[in-house]
Amino acid sequence: MRWTLKPKPNSEIVSKLASQLGIEIPIASLLVQRGIETFEEAKKFFRPSLEDLHDPFLMKDMDKAIERIEQAIEQEENIMVFGDYDVDGTTSVALVSSYLKTFYPNVVSYIPDRYAEGYGVSYMGINFAADNDISLIIALDCGIKAIEKVAYAAEKNIDFIICDHHRPGTEIPKAVAVLDPKREDCDYPYKELCGCGVGFKLLQAWTIKKNIPIDILFPYLDLVATAIGADIVPITGENRILAYHGLHVINVAPRPGFKAIIAQIKKQTLTITDVVFILAPRINAAGRMKHGLHAVNLLVEDDMEVAKQYASEIEAYNSERREADKGITVEALQQVEDLxxxxxxxxxxxxxxxxxxxxxxxxxxxxxxxxxxxxxxxxxxxxxxxxxxxxxxxxxxxxxxxxxxxxxxxxxxxxxxxxxxxxxxxxxxxxxxxxxxxxxxxxxxxTPEISIDAEIKLADINPKFHRILKQFEPHGPGNMSPIFLSTNLKDTGYGKCVGGDDLHLKCAVKQGKTKSQIGAIGFNLGAKKELIINSQSFDAVYSIDENEWNGNVSLQLKLKDIKA
Known part of the structure; x- marks a missing residue:
């Protein structure tokens, strides 16, 4: 591992911010590193507001997209909502189709088969639309490179609205509207939306045009937050606002599909990390092992009993996926060795x-x-x-x-x-x-890098420090969970390897002459036990989290790496 300590931010700005917010210097330093230098910026960071979302009509072609949907509804056309088979695609389809269906019945969802059709807009999907008198396709999380397919659809009198976030090629498809913040000719201020995020902006534009309060879209933010986490897009700007409120929906009023998955895993409060490692793989498993439409059905289901049935099917797909993944990984590693x-x-x-x-x-x-x-x-x-x-x-x-x-x-x-x-x-x-x-x-x-936010003393770590750190969530690219360095640590003498094959390292550490100590766990660091025995000094990089044991909650270091 390569340890890289981020440069210290401007000390005057840090001191001023610490004073304005009434916080310790280490916390203020973390904020300034993230580009938060004023009281107002800190307020927006700690209390993300839907009022700070950008005007969706700043996105190129948004007005054309809304006009075409209005026309489709006026003329009672059939609309297909088409999306890719991964988490971003299936949540996008669930989002847009279920919202449109609240006021317009002629809407059908379509997810391409991973094996028969492959990624993105497909000829099979367009043919299905033609055969079923569908004259408008809204493509989500795909389509930015579907030049020939959009032209093929036009020959069959089918229009396209493309909502994508992937990088365009040299040519843009000749669709009615192409919404993609990464278009070079698009001045939309935030470029890092996921596909579901672009779909959300389409719905936000619809509510503005129709004079509907944005609150009506609040229950759909759980889908957007899941896509943001799964697609590993930066959790900055609009993504942070959408992820923050979406996580709140997941934890306070989850849709039946999410509720059924959460009931299986028996976890109280989900973080964005849980979304990435618990919700996303299960939604993905449907498209990987069977068909992505199973995931959409789960996500739009209103009946709790039916949702439970769908969730147990998807859990089976996920178990199947884990087995396949494990076996193929072994074969692939062997292939690298053999070659x-x-x-x-x-x-x-x-x-x-x-x-x-x-x-x-x-x-x-x-x-x-x-x-x-x-x-x-x-x-x-x-x-x-x-x-x-x-x-x-x-x-x-x-x-x-x-x-x-x-x-x-x-x-x-x-x-x-x-x-x-x-x-x-x-x-x-x-x-x-x-x-x-x-x-x-x-x-x-x-060489893998550990990017360290700051060097701190163990004495800096207390409940108030951690309470404020927790408000930095949700974490992700652009706002990763803070990583700290502390030097000259010593194990209190009870360090040991735990887990199968002694894979993990568990210890309690202190610094300097102080008697106070803090527990630490290092996953996959069992081999480094030699560095901490016999009261040797060592340096550690870690994040801080909570350890719950027998009903007691205490702070602990989650070790990323240690060095002599």
Missing amino acids: DEKERFTTVVYQEDWHKGVIGIVASRLIETYYRPTLVFTKSGDKLAASARSVKGFDVYNALEACTEHIEQFGGHMYAAGLTLAESQYDAFKLKFEEVVSGSIENYML
Whole structure:
């Protein structure tokens, strides 16, 4: 692990903010690091308000999108709400379709089959629309590169409204409206919305045009928060406002589908981390193992008993997904070892029978082991399909763009992408991808980094400090959970390895001559026990959380790494 301490912010600004807010210097320092320098900015950070959302009509084509939906309703057209099969796509479809259905009945949801249709807008979906007299398709979380498909739909007198957040190519589809804050010709002030976020802006624009209070959209924010967490978009600006209020809905008045999942896992209060690791995988599992429409059905179901039935089916898909993911990861790791490719700058593996639904998860697992840009391929029809994942600081989307001579289709973000290519191109692509990455990646990017917010004393950690820290939530890119460094620590003598295979490290630490101590747990740090025995001094990087044991709650350090 590479430890990187963030630069100390301007001490005058920190002192002034600490005085204005009546908080300690370490907390004020964390705020200034996050770009919060005034009382007003701190108020907006700690109390995110829906009133601070941007005007949706600042997004290019928003007026055209609203006009086209109005026309469809006036003329009693059939509308298809189309979305991708992942969490962002299925929550988007649930959001837009269920809201439209509250006042207009002619709405149908459509999720493409991951295996028969693949990612994004599909010819099968357009043909289904044509066969069912559907004349307007609202595409969510996809469509920004569907040039030919939108043209094909136009030949069948079907219009498109595209709500996407992926990077556009050189050409924009000739749809009625293309909502995408990443369009170069779009001046929308916040660029980091997820697909469901863009869908929400469409609904917000509708409520403004129709003079409906925005409160009517509040119950739908649980869907938006889930998509924000699952899609790993920055939790800054509008995303922070939407995630903050959406989490409140999940915890206070969850829709039956979420309530049924939460009942299975028996957890009281969900954080954004729980959304990422508990809700999102289960919603994703439907599209990975069966069909994404199962997830939409769960998310829009009003009857609690039916929702419980859907949730138990999805739990079974998730168990199936875990088994597939585990087995394929073992095979993929073995393949890297057998090919003796440990000196490469990339990891590219392929097996034709790997389950397409879990190759993205497997790519993430391989990065945990080898830490370099990774692609996992499988057979998909007569093509090869892959999921790409990247390491901190390296743009895998740009790397794929440099390999387009070998690729048929690709799309995604800086850290995650998907692509298809002809089987005959696999070897040439693999060589080219290695060449592009090795020629552009910086060596330091190949070692995992722990980015440390500040060095603090253990004495700084008290209930008030932690109470304010908790208000920094929800965490995510752009507002990660604060990581601290403390030096010259000593174990109080009871440090031990715990868990199967002694995988984890548990201890209690003190600093200097003080007698006070604090518990610490280091997951996967069991091998570092030697560094803390016999009263050796060590440095630690950690976050702070609560440990509940026998009804007692105490603060503890969640160790990320330790060094002698």
